[in-house]
Amino acid sequence: MKIIRDPHEMRAFGAGRRTALVPTMGYLHAGHLALVAEARKHAELVVASIFVNPSQFGPSEDFSRYPRDEAGDLAKLASAGVDAVFMPSAEAVYPSDFSTWVVPEGLVNRLCGASRPGHFRGVATVVTLLFRMTGCDVAVFGEKDYQQLAVIRRMNRDLWLGVEIIGAPIVRESDGLAMSSRNVYLNGDERERALALSRALGAIRDAAAHEKSVEALLARGRSLLEHVELDYLEIVDAATLEPLVRLDRPARALVAAKVGKTRLIDNLAL
């Protein structure tokens, strides 16, 4: 497994071979490794990137304390059989006079975009840069970040980036909590309370078997979210992310909440 820090070297590495990219911010768990396994099905070379992207964090968010474990991550990626790990420095990605951003509109005004202004500008820009630096043909993203996946699909189409975008299902702990690098922040009591997110989504999915009113389904979900600080609970069109009134097409329930100081997200297909 090659470790590459220089973007020029990265670009040369995959040249001429079908390459799949799995972008991550490190502190890897089984959810990330499932993306690597998915990537393997679509390409000859699999590259995982590890880059904690400063531009997608707000000023009061957790950039400086975001968990990092380079040695552990490299061991996991080596066992998962990736061909290369791309770990550029912040200076290589954002030179001091960097001044060109990818600013998505539309999809980003709601859900996580509403509570994290500038977040998707940072995501869209770094994903574009990672696509260009790796020259990837395919990129795999988790449905865990459902709005992010939608933003990236649309950006890829709008800007003719020409990458095949693959979405992979959410990997969960045995009790239902969606795996996340940020789960490490949770203490024992918070870890217990965090289960409310997946339980609320599960209750909505179960109720959706007979109840088609979105307001009634949201009320059912909210009743299970009393012990977390709810940011949003929404049921939207699975493709456009527009809010629905009735469940009359493929839909997605999405939730974001703070548990203690930790912001968690989760979602489920309805």
Ligand code: AMP
């Ligand atoms: P992150 O390192 O949190 O930026 O995530 C990197 C990639 O892994 C993104 O495409 C995420 O959607 C994906 N991911 C994170 N957690 C999970 C999970 N529990 N299941 C599936 N994919 C995930």
